Amino acid sequence: MSRRAYHAAAIAAEIAVPLAILAAWQLWTVQAQDPKFPRLSTILVEFQELWLFSQFELHVVPSLTRIAAGFGIAVVLGILLGIPVGLSRWGRILAMPHIEWWRAMPPPALLPISVVLLHSIENRQKIAFIAFFCLFPILLNTIDGVRGIDPTMIETARSYGVRGLARIRRIVLPAALPQIFAGMRTSLSLAVIMMVLTEYFSSTSGVGYVLLISKNTLQLAPMWAAIVLIGVLGYLLNLLLILVERRVLAWHRGWRAATAQ
């Protein structure tokens, strides 16, 4: 096959395969007539009716707020704690057992405890829960990133008299940033899962709540619409973070390309 024909076929496949999957779904559901698996067209109509935008403010906004607040707190705390711990050997020795323990703890095991401990099923509990479990991937990656800094860079900064906060802001943080972003990507997908879990466990609003209520009332179309919405949210949030990362780390890629030559 010629190169051009191959590329054309590849692009065609890239478009055709997803469409074929969707078409197969539609055909199968039309044929099966199973109320548990509504037609794709029904789901899409329901999706449009619910989320664009009649219930958007009521349920999507609270969910997004919780993700944003929880994730935001985790990013700030993860970097603020991770830099000093990463810079100090004793800090790592003292902190690592705790970080390893909480990182290995399955989050849903703490859901009932979070409700008991915080006396809340409102935003306070949800944001705290999301923030807590999003913290560890960011913290670990910050520590790793700070540890991995080229010692020459630190020595150079020291001999030029760059010290204290200036050293952290201008040398340590930028050097660790690529790895911090890797942690943030893991955490963001965790945040979406935690949002669904906390809302599904106990809540009065949010996408997870819609999921729970439509299950309890056997309303299959809204349930599927909520599943699709959660998928779309996960996809879009990930995309957004990748765009931010590209912008923030543009200098890094340029520098890597330059040193590689």
Next chain:
Amino acid sequence: MAAPGVASAETVSGETRPAFGTVAARLAPVLATVASIAAALALWEFVSRSGLISEEDLPAMTTTFQELWSMMHTRAFWAAFGQTVRGWALGLGIATALAVPIGILLGSSQFALRAFRVPIEFLRPIPSAALIPLLFLTLGTTLQSEVFLAAFGAFWPLLVQTIYGVRDVDPVALDTARSFGVGRFERLYRIKLPSAVPYIATGLRISSAVALILAFTAELFMGTPGLGQIMNVAESFGLTVQVYALALATGFLGLAIYVVFSAFERWALRWHPSQRAAVQ
């Protein structure tokens, strides 16, 4: 770094006789780790006993460990523990059996990868938690629900890692094999698979944690038998101490899985650490 036991043996033999300072320097981190854990446990005890957080909300550390200890003498606890481990193992096993071959297939063919890229990119970030109500209505509170959920969640990280691993094969090794007339199947078996192993090991470490989370989630939310289900029951009866003890048990299970799989990962990575790029 040598284990503390090795260091003291050297002093006894008297041959190397490291200065007291060296032994202390080796022992200090271990002692510090132990002290750090002890301090956290003591803090837990203090916060609860002093009433900073009432004992009703946060049972004392000693109370919780006692509860866990007495639970460990019951058959019901170990039955639930076994059920959770079974759901986890079946889910992870099925995910591995599917993700590794599919990953090798997609990783070996640029064409297949492009054809399935969009569906994968779309399905991958779907939080499996969203599937709970659907599974509840279709498969019900059965082991199948739990295994499906765990397998679905564990599948994606492993698939992505396998694809990366196969694509990262040294092209020179592959071309050399080809020019020596090594067949397609043997190339796969002898070259592609071994060089993908470290990536698969990383994928397994991530997926093993995900599978446990989802097995437990299925039990907590759907009532499939296991640790999550008895935690749900304890919670609805207001047995806070039991809830904490079960969380502790689940944490230890998670820690054990993490320790085993990261040891496997280190073992798999031992021969080419350089291959390990930025994987989470």
